Every structure is written in structure tokens, then in C-alpha cells.
Amino acid sequence: MSSPRERILEQAAILFHHQGYNSTGINQIISEANVAKASFYQHFKSKDDLCIEFLNKRHEYWFSKLIEFTSKSKNRKEKILSAFDFIIQMNERENFRGCSFLNILSEISKEQQNILRVIQSHKNDLRIFFNQLVKDELLATHIYILFEGSIIESQLFESNEIVNKSIAIVESIT
Amino acid sequence: MSSPRERILEQAAILFHHQGYNSTGINQIISEANVAKASFYQHFKSKDDLCIEFLNKRHEYWFSKLIEFTSKSKNRKEKILSAFDFIIQMNERENFRGCSFLNILSEISKEQQNILRVIQSHKNDLRIFFNQLVKDELLATHIYILFEGSIIESQLFESNEIVNKSIAIVESIT
DNA sequence: CAACATACAAACAAGTCTGTCTGTTTTTTT
């Protein structure tokens, strides 16, 4: 069995995804992770601290999956298109829960600037990802906005319809 | 002074916007609206019920403002572009709090289907708005996705940069 | 003036929340 710290992060990921950040309590996390409360506070100094650790892990996981998925493509255009296929795959795998980062963005207050910065940093890396694939800066931003819109809309309508439309659009503009 | 019901909805709008739905308690709403708790539950059967009433009011307010704002434009292209200007205006007026509907989308669970439906209905009306302005259905969807992406990204980066980029993009594709 | 509707205050129930603390047990290292 894995370490308490890993079990906490594992369960937090599942519960934050399913119920949202504010609706998930420490007690539920430790109970489902089979960890004592004292142990929790030995590894994380607060719930917000856990949130940041979760987002960092999620960032690593999500990006490595994206790069793994898109690297199968031969040319740049296909790579961009496969990024949208990646959304579809993740939607189906994670039951249209949307983006962890954008979900938490909607839940935090102005006081939680440290969390906001992690979210901004994640999305910045995504913009860089598209900027490296597309030389034209405006076009790269264009694709980024379509990408973000696709994630949100598939969560909202619990469907890949908008993602598929985006694929058709990207096909025509690149 | 307005009626208790109106005062509740007024304060709920402010607080939901500032702190989010789950982080705002009934007690705070009634205290700042100067309404007794018994009176609250005479007008709303639950907090979720208040949420739906709030979203319905917000829908009316937001759409009427959008139509008022865009109706100043002469032709269709200008109307579409002014919709993006409307985002900028709202961002500045409401301090980059983003879309009430998308914010609440991230906070609700699978059990709150009645709230989800109100959110979907709002966004559906927005899609219809663009569909009426643009005959080409894929282009209308394209603009809708850019619009949604613009709202989210301005909230995330607390900036109108992406909205302005969207305006340049829409200029070139319509 | 009487009757009714509405709003009030404030206590209460039953549960949640984060975070702290004490003391015991298990595991690892020397």
C-alpha cells in the first residue's frame, strides 16, 4: 500500500473532481484515504495547501498525458487536432467533469491568491504549448481560446458536440 | 425600501458573485438583506431554490443588457463585435468575476440537475443569439466558442487581453 | 374596529467544517 501522503492526494483528486473543492471536507478525504487526521496535518499545513499540491500533481499528470497523446502525430496540424481529440478522450475517461483548474477558479475567493497563481501558471503553459506549434501568435491564441471553450462547453452540455465543431473549425483555419 | 424578497435576491446576487455560491451562507444573506430567517423560508423553499431564482433574474438582466448594448450597432458584423465589447464593459463593471452561470456550474453536484438545466438554458439562448446574427451555423458556433472562451480567460487572468484578441479574430473571420 | 397577511426576533436541531491535541501503536533506523 502507498504512503499516507500519496493516499491523501489520490483521494483528494477523486473527491475534488467529483464534488468540487469546497464541498469536499478534510474528514471525508482522510476517512476514504484511511489516514488519521493528525497524519494529514503532518503532511499538509492546511486544506489550501493540499489544494495547491493537488493542482501541481494534476498539472504534471495532465500535461504528460497531453504530450504523450499528441506526440503520435506526424505534422504540426495533426498535433493540434489531436489535442482536441485529447479533450474527448479525457471527457469520456473522467465523465465530463471539465477542467480541475477552471473548476477551482470558480470556487476560490480573492484571498486565495496562491491558488490562483497555480491555475494561471497551468494555463500559461498551455498557451505556450500552442505557441510552440503555431508560429503565428494570433492564430495560436485563436486555437487556445477554442480549446478552452471546448473544455467548458463539453462540461456544460455533457457532450463532445462543441469539441467536434472546434475540430472542424481548426481544420479550416490552420 | 424594497420588499424582503427583493432585498434577498439583491444581496444574494452580490454575495454569490463575490464569494461564490457554496461559500455564501443563508445567514449572511439574510443579515445583509435585513430580513428574518423565517421570512426567507417563506419566500424560498431552499437555498437551491434561491439559486434558481437568482439565475433566472440574472438571465433576464444580462440578456436585456446585451441586447440593449448591441442594438446600437448598424450591421450584423458590428453587432457581433459589440457583443465582445459588452464582455469588456461587464468585466470592468463587475471586476472580472466572470460568468455567474459558469461559476455555479463548477460548484454544483450531479444531484442539482434543476440548477444545471437553468444554466444550460441560458447558454442555449446565447447560442441562439449568435445563430440569428450569422446564417452559417458553424461560423455562429465558432463565434459562440470564442465568446465563452473570452469570458473565462478574462476572469482567469483578470484582463481583457483575450477578449481583444477575440475581437481581432472575429473581425477576420466574418 | 376586526381580521388577515406578512415580517419580525431569536432559539433550536442536527449536522458540518477546519484545525489542534493527547496518547498509543507501529515501523524504521541505528
Next chain:
DNA sequence: AAAAAAACAGACAGACTTGTTTGTATGTTG
């Protein structure tokens, strides 16, 4: 095997949550 580190259970504080209830006061309408 002894010492140190880590994890355990679980009580506790103190404040929060939604929703109910009781009884009182105010205001409007017949």
C-alpha cells in the same frame, strides 16, 4: 534489541451550515 520517527485513533474546540419552530409585532384590507 534500543532509540527515533512516523502513523495511528479519536476527542475536542469553536465556529459554521441549512432549515424549523414559537411567539410577537406591524401593516393592510374589509
